[in-house]
Amino acid sequence: MLSALVFAATLSAEEARWNAPVAPFRIADNLYYVGTADLAAYLVVDPEGMILLDGGLPQSAPLILDSIRQLGFDPKRVRFLINSQAHYDHAGGLAELKRATRARLLASAPDAELLERGGSGDFAFGDTLTYPPVKVDSLTKDGARLTLGRIRMTAHVTPGHTRGCTSWTLQVRVDERMRNALFICGASAPGYRLRDNPAYPWIMDDFRRSFAKWRSLDCEVFLGAHASYFGMTEKRARMAPGRPNPFLDKEGCAAFLDKSEARIEAQHARESPAPR
Ligand SMILES: [Zn+2]
Numbered sequence: 001m002l003s004a005l006v007f008a009a010t011l012s013a014e015e016a017r018w019n020a021p022v023a024p025f026r027i028a029d030n031l032y033y034v035g036t037a038d039l040a041a042y043l044v045v046d047p048e049g050m051i052l053l054d055g056g057l058p059q060s061a062p063l064i065l066d067s068i069r070q071l072g073f074d075p076k077r078v079r080f081l082i083n084s085q086a087h088y089d090h091a092g093g094l095a096e097l098k099r100a101t102r103a104r105l106l107a108s109a110p111d112a113e114l115l116e117r118g119g120s121g122d123f124a125f126g127d128t129l130t131y132p133p134v135k136v137d138s139l140t141k142d143g144a145r146l147t148l149g150r151i152r153m154t155a156h157v158t159p160g161h162t163r164g165c166t167s168w169t170l171q172v173r174v175d176e177r178m179r180n181a182l183f184i185c186g187a188s189a190p191g192y193r194l195r196d197n198p199a200y201p202w203i204m205d206d207f208r209r210s211f212a213k214w215r216s217l218d219c220e221v222f223l224g225a226h227a228s229y230f231g232m233t234e235k236r237a238r239m240a241p242g243r244p245n246p247f248l249d250k251e252g253c254a255a256f257l258d259k260s261e262a263r264i265e266a267q268h269a270r271e272s273p274a275p276r
Helices: 002-009 013-018 058-070 094-101 109-116 203-215 232-238 249-268
Strands: 023-026 029-032 040-047 049-053 078-082 104-107 145-148 152-156 166-173 175-182 219-224
Touching: 002 145, 023 166, 023 219, 040 152, 049 058, 049 145, 078 094, 094 203, 104 109, 145 232, 166 249, 203 249
Parallel strands: 049 078, 078 104, 175 219
Antiparallel strands: 023 029, 029 040, 040 049, 145 152, 152 166, 166 175
């Protein structure tokens, strides 16, 4: 585990803020937040077993396991591990979580390769943001259903941020009605080259298709890979019995997509064409 130890020694101030522990809580029905201050992780619970979405940093794994236990659940009941994007801040803890839960890890083909390389050879980050590699047990395709007991989830491959970035939808009862929850995998391009990128020539096509896909999904319960995407802390503080669940936020979801897409398009427009 040398890589994890080296990683631990190099947590930046920003990463340490992302990874600050927060108490787990029920978002609605059988859906719980078990992530850290900014690195989301979600637990979906059924008598047949549980599904865990995302693993944070390598240093997040023990916090996520603690959060599951604090809610009164046994991590060994996690049957499936799924991942939004194969970057170190969402996939870094998966190897440890897989060891602790013995769950099966599902991922899209392009992100499965990155997970099994521990993030090395990333088209944008190269070998700079690596994490403990983790073996993927089966591949998910766009539109694939994941069911466990009464849990109904669907994978939506929405590439751009990673080549296999995977958003998920879940049917969940909120305020007495079945709603569609959307977990957005990542809609940013931090430091990426978007124009004529030889490592990912069709990245802008992918991003544009992904924004169209996200808009086509009914984002009633707005969630995502970073808590900051959907204002987790502020919404959590607003939760109160008898009041509408603040995570029901179609407008916030649409605004997030508009803002994120405008940022990507502006970044693309600023780049000069590559010299030929
Ligand atoms: Zn990322």
